[in-house]
Amino acid sequence: MASSVSDGKYLDYTPGSAVAAGDVVVLGSLVAVAPRPIAANAMGAVAIEGVFSMPCASGATGAQGSAINWYATSGVAHASTGAAAGKLAKARLADDTTVHVVLNK
Secondary structure, eight states: OOOOOOOSSEEEEOOSSOBOTTOEEEETTEEEEOSSOBOTTSOEEEEOSSEEEEEBOTTOOBOTTOEEEEETTTTEEESSSSEEEEEESSOBOTTOSEEEEEETO
């Protein structure tokens, strides 16, 4: 029998190195955002739900609701490379340098 342990918006996370507020963290195949700084080797919380503005490389477009990934190597949202981050909360235009992402949807 299962019992509720959390509302599912945040997960506990202990990073090996310090994480700044706003950093995107990939946990396996789950993309999360640190709402506040987390010191190295200290437990903190990361958000796995919500809408977040993330940097992206210009040039690509995407319709509202289309899939978007987080490419950790480059530190940008990407249409086809990286871990599945969620869906675009609004359309992405070719000259956009940020996108609004609905996490893990």
